[in-house]
Amino acid sequence: MNKFGISQPVRRSEDSPFLRGHGKYVSDIKLxxxxxxxxxxxxxxxxxxxxxxxxxxxxxxxxxxxxxxxxxxxxxxxxxxxxxxxxxxxxxxxxxxxxxxxxxxxxxxxxxxxxxxxxxxxxxxxxxxxxxxxxxxxxxEPTIETEFATSENKTPVWSEAPNNISFTHKTGNSSATDKAFNEAKYIITRKHVINRVAAxxxxxxxxxxxxxxxxxxxxxxxxxxxxxxxxxxxxxxxxxxxxxxxxxxxxxxxxxxxxxxxxxxxxxxxxxxxxxxxxxxxxxxxxxxxxxxDYHGRDNVTEVSLALDEKYNFLGLKVDTIANLGAYLSTNPAGPPTIHLGGLIGVYKTPVAYVTVTGVFTNTCSTAPYRGAGRPEASFIIETTIDAASRELGVDPIELRRINMIPSTSLPYQTPLHFNYDSGKFEEALDKAIEVADLAGFEGRKNKSRDLGRYRGLGVSYSIERAAPPGFEYNEMQFQPNGELIIYAGTTNNGQGHHTMYKQIACEYLGLDPNNITVVEGDTGEVKKGFGTGGSRVSAMGSSAAYLA
CATH class of the missing domain: 3.90.1170.50 (Aldehyde oxidase/xanthine dehydrogenase, a/b hammerhead)
Structure with a gap:
């Protein structure tokens, strides 16, 4: 394995110019x-x-x-x-x-x-x-609040949408979910407000x-x-x-x-x-x-209900979200509130679910994909709802999760909200987290902190996400007469370390010195085609394109 190869602890190629104040941003360019x-x-x-x-x-x-x-x-x-x-x-x-x-x-x-x-x-x-x-x-009169954007007394942001609704998206099995709720022993309902954020x-x-x-x-x-x-x-x-x-x-x-x-x-x-x-x-x-x-992120109000039987098995899930789109539609406004709805099921064997997402206009800045683009929201909703069920029913939060976790023997597993898990050792990962966190020693650490006038809490969350959405990426490698390599990548570097990654791949398979490799990104005049960066896609699709090149 090359010492600058894949999985090796290497110095990032990008850092030296920044440490010496030689970064080149739009403001630095003079024409x-x-x-x-x-x-x-x-x-x-x-x-x-x-x-x-x-x-x-x-x-x-x-x-x-x-x-x-x-x-x-x-x-x-x-x-x-x-x-x-x-x-x-x-x-x-x-x-x-x-x-x-x-x-x-x-x-x-x-x-x-x-x-x-x-x-x-x-x-x-x-x-x-x-x-x-x-x-x-x-x-x-402006319309501002997400939850009340569709109220009768609210002024329309657009006259063509008098109720301020841009779209309503529904997915899942409504009748099967209603049936599960009718048969449930317990129903836990919560309203979650996920606030607006700026990058x-x-x-x-x-x-x-x-x-x-x-x-x-x-x-x-x-x-x-x-x-x-x-x-x-x-x-x-x-x-x-x-x-x-x-x-x-x-x-x-x-x-x-x-x-x-x-x-x-x-x-x-x-x-x-x-x-x-x-x-x-x-x-x-x-x-x-x-x-x-700058387009904002999140800004959702969600009502979620979880149905359970007498043994605390999850029977069904209902989710109703109002998503604030702002005054105008950004380039991909419906993506964050709808694209990752599969994450609402988490790692649990909930048999049925039904979700409604309503995108609304308000007199605010537009919202757009930001930091996970719907993935953190989905995990937050299901995990905090499970915690609420744990408190209300008096069941240990880890045990409640364990009861409902998809067993390895059930894989591949088709969830009721699109995702199909082809692999995973969910309970094994939970056990490993408990061991690493030294859960058994938590009470002792808590008491010790209390003696020092500090408060120590314990939270549990089991998140699962889909990254690298479908698409394409481009990579071309050209050797120069002096033996140096130029990598033309269709991705766009935003500080994640793309150049280091591409060099590691080239060094791994071509046996090169990283100092003899140049990476060109983000220039449509130099690179033939590409997609860009977003959705945690570059390390998966960019590296795959580089490997094929």
Missing amino acids: EGSLTAYILRSPHAHAKILSIDVSLAKSQQGVHLILTGEDYKKAGLGAMPYVDPPTPDWNPDCIFKPEQYGLATNIVRYVGDIVALVIADNIDIAQDAANLIDINYEIL NSMEARGILASYNKTEDFHTIYLSTQMAFGVRKIIAENIFGEEESKFRIITNDVGGGFGMKASFYPEYAIVVWATRILGKPVKWIEDRSEAHQT
């Missing part, structure tokens, strides 16, 4: 003649735009361009993209998909909605000019776009997880042109966490601005903008 973009955003959660006057702002020295929603519509540019989730039983016709454009036109629908784009010599001039834009709003990446979003009018070619530096996906959307969805006219370059990325896997309106309007002006345009998000407009 001659670059202009600065500033985005004027709505201070209101819900309001009509009665008028916008940009004349005074346009007259300021150093201001090159101001664009509004009316300009976007007149230019005939496309709406933001929507992608159906790869959810079993998903009906593409079940969802209402309102169109979102690069800038708001007659109505703003959340605090941070884009009202105007200002391009100037520098950020100070741009911001001062934005402050001179005269906007007359008529304030409307807050170290590097906020940013884009630097340059357009060569002579060659009709765009070069775009972007902090993203999906270089190839963004190129396709900008080319086809926004401008209706060939992908060959656009090059996306993603260098170092200071954190993505799923939030940077989506497409954002800022990308469309900055590229549009550079096309108009013929000069490079850079937009770097500030931290306040990030908190307001």
